[in-house]
Amino acid sequence: MPVGGQGIARTWQRRARSRQFAIWFGWLAGTALFVYCWQLISETTIWAFFWDSPRVAADIFSRMMPPRWTYIEVIWQPLWDTINIATLGTALAIVLAVPVAFLAARNTTPSATFVRPIALLIIVSSRSINSLIWALLLVSIIGPGIFAGVIAIGLRSIGFIAKLLYEAIEEIDDSQVEAVTATGASRSQIIGYGIVPQILPAFAGISVFRWDINIRESTVLGLVGAGGIGLQLQASLNILAWPQVTLILIAIFATVIVSEWVSAKVRHAII
Amino acid sequence: MLRLEKLVKRYPTGDEALRGIDLEVPAGQVMALIGPSGAGKSTLIRCINRLVEPSSGRVLLGQEELTSLGAGALRRARRRMGMIFQEYALVERLSVMENVLSGQLGYVGFWKSWLRRFPQSAIDEAFRLLERVGLDTMVDKRADELSGGQRQRVGIARALIQDPEILLVDEPTASLDPKTSRQIMRLICELCEERGLAAIINIHDVALAQMFVQRVVGLQLGKIVYDGPPDGLSAEALTEIYGEEDWSATIRKVEDEETEPPADEDTTSPLPDRERLAGIT
Numbered sequence: 001m002p003v004g005g006q007g008i009a010r011t012w013q014r015r016a017r018s019r020q021f022a023i024w025f026g027w028l029a030g031t032a033l034f035v036y037c038w039q040l041i042s043e044t045t046i047w048a049f050f051w052d053s054p055r056v057a058a059d060i061f062s063r064m065m066p067p068r069w070t071y072i073e074v075i076w077q078p079l080w081d082t083i084n085i086a087t088l089g090t091a092l093a094i095v096l097a098v099p100v101a102f103l104a105a106r107n108t109t110p111s112a113t114f115v116r117p118i119a120l121l122i123i124v125s126s127r128s129i130n131s132l133i134w135a136l137l138l139v140s141i142i143g144p145g146i147f148a149g150v151i152a153i154g155l156r157s158i159g160f161i162a163k164l165l166y167e168a169i170e171e172i173d174d175s176q177v178e179a180v181t182a183t184g185a186s187r188s189q190i191i192g193y194g195i196v197p198q199i200l201p202a203f204a205g206i207s208v209f210r211w212d213i214n215i216r217e218s219t220v221l222g223l224v225g226a227g228g229i230g231l232q233l234q235a236s237l238n239i240l241a242w243p244q245v246t247l248i249l250i251a252i253f254a255t256v257i258v259s260e261w262v263s264a265k266v267r268h269a270i271i
Numbered sequence: 272m273l274r275l276e277k278l279v280k281r282y283p284t285g286d287e288a289l290r291g292i293d294l295e296v297p298a299g300q301v302m303a304l305i306g307p308s309g310a311g312k313s314t315l316i317r318c319i320n321r322l323v324e325p326s327s328g329r330v331l332l333g334q335e336e337l338t339s340l341g342a343g344a345l346r347r348a349r350r351r352m353g354m355i356f357q358e359y360a361l362v363e364r365l366s367v368m369e370n371v372l373s374g375q376l377g378y379v380g381f382w383k384s385w386l387r388r389f390p391q392s393a394i395d396e397a398f399r400l401l402e403r404v405g406l407d408t409m410v411d412k413r414a415d416e417l418s419g420g421q422r423q424r425v426g427i428a429r430a431l432i433q434d435p436e437i438l439l440v441d442e443p444t445a446s447l448d449p450k451t452s453r454q455i456m457r458l459i460c461e462l463c464e465e466r467g468l469a470a471i472i473n474i475h476d477v478a479l480a481q482m483f484v485q486r487v488v489g490l491q492l493g494k495i496v497y498d499g500p501p502d503g504l505s506a507e508a509l510t511e512i513y514g515e516e517d518w519s520a521t522i523r524k525v526e527d528e529e530t531e532p533p534a535d536e537d538t539t540s541p542l543p544d545r546e547r548l549a550g551i552t
Contacts, residue, residue, distance in 0.1 A: 173363075175356060175358055175360040176360055176361070176362050176363065178322055178356075178360060179354065179356055179360035179361070179362075179373075179426075179429075180362070180373060180376065181322060181349075182320055182322060182349060182352070182354040182439075183349065183350070183354075183373060183374050183375075183376045183377055183429070183433055184346045184347060184348075184349035184350040184376065184377025184378075184433070185346070185373075185376035185377060185384075186346060186376075186381060188381045189376045189381055189384055189385075192381065192384065192385050193362060193365070193373050193376060193384070194362065197362050197363075197364040197365050198362075198363070198364065200364065201364075
């Protein structure tokens with residue numbers, strides 16, 4: 001760090017002057033860009049709609065109240081479907097993601113030059129496509145219904161689980177692996193004794209966390225025809241049956257709360 | 272029984288950790304390997320069971336040349352060499368019994384070990400060993416619930432259940448307090464005598480080494496600079512191994528064994544250097 005001055009009165013600054021100036025200029029450029037974007041957005045906004053929005057929102061809200069409680073008879077089944085889509089999709093993803101994670105982790109991959117890039121490509125392509133888009137594709141490929149939803153959730157979750165798991169594998173304590181190796185263990189035994197016990201808490205946490213996310217994602221899959229509560233939501237929206245929409249939103253809210261509670265409990269118990 | 276011939280280890284960074292080591296350890300001899308940090312002690316014992324691949328030279332265990340073995344034969348050869356580690360290197364989330372039985376991994380197949388179906392003879396031996404090291408009441412405890420001394424005892428039992436011919440011991444006491452250090456060293460040396468095992472013990476604490484071993488080898492910058500009996504470690508010999516220092520305190524302790532040795536200089540025990548141990552996993 002720059003130290004200046006002479007004799008006893010030596011000065012010290014955190015950064016050199018040129019560096020300080022560069023940082024200041026960076027902030028200036030960022031602020032200018034923000035103001036410019038703000039102006040662009042403002043020009044393309046139709047302000048009549050904007051000023052009208054509180055009245056419209058109040059209108060819709062008044063139509064939504066009270067919820068149509070009797071409609072609950074109809075949504076039990078789709079709600080159960082939604083939970084199943086999330087659970088089966090997560091299970092599918094776990095089965096496929098574990099091998100991918102071991103192939104992607106630097107310290108367990110059989111070949112860092114050939115296999116690892118392929119595993120990373122699988123992870124990236126799975127993660128880069130939202131489950132709603134996966135569902136859209138799969139509904140046109142394998143037809144509408146719950147099965148398309150399960151596959152969509154599964155494909156989207158592979159990347160998430162595999163990425164977090166391979167990072168956990170790369171962070172293990174090498175000395176435990178070394179000790180197991182020194183006993184004359186085979187490669188698979190080294191994984192079974194040296195690595196698996198170390199990543200088990202991370203694995204359980206990641207899986208439950210993803211299941212919790214998937215419950216929320218599977219509630220919207222029905223919007224594109226992939227089964228579950230979303231199908232009912234869209235049907236109600238189409239016929240402007242606002243009290244039904246309210247009930248569905250309440251049901252989704254309750255399900256998500258329960259799933260978060262379960263996942264927090266499970267993670268707490270394991271870690 | 273164990274013979275090293277012109278053993279050289281050069282790391283990819285260009286550091287020469289071992290510069291042509293010639294060493295012979297007869298059956299049943301307990302040998303201490305001393306030397307300053309970075310002298311190549313850890314590398315030397317890891318080159319023997321090839322956790323670190325030597326660059327050149329030969330390692331012979333009995334008649335078998337370890338340096339030329341393929342993967343399968345190397346695994347079988349590793350069963351004959353038990354290893355004990357500085358930071359114990361137990362599998363933290365497994366129980367004491369599972370850790371001890373992991374010493375049998377070289378003898379059982381994958382599925383048997385995965386399902387924890389070890390042969391009854393191995394389980395009997397594990398109970399015997401745990402009793403011998405004084406942990407028979409801890410069988411079902413998880414390894415991370417134990418104290419340092421107890422963990423190292425599990426590490427010793429794990430090495431012995433391999434039924435090895437030689438023990439490779441890497442700084443067994445560097446993370447322990449002085450009293451536990453003595454107990455652990457005594458236990459290792461007693462067990463070697465009971466079973467007629469040879470051992471190479473890397474150790475920082477010269478006084479502790481002198482108390483228990485029959486032979487001391489001093490390593491400095493990858494070369495052997497001292498090889499002789501423990502009481503032959505004069506001030507000149509220590510200066511050659513470690514560099515200039517007032518050695519009177521270290522030497523006096525040999526004559527007066529009842530004095531408690533001072534805390535090891537290296538009790539902070541840095542984790543194994545990842546760079547130096549690269550290529551192990």
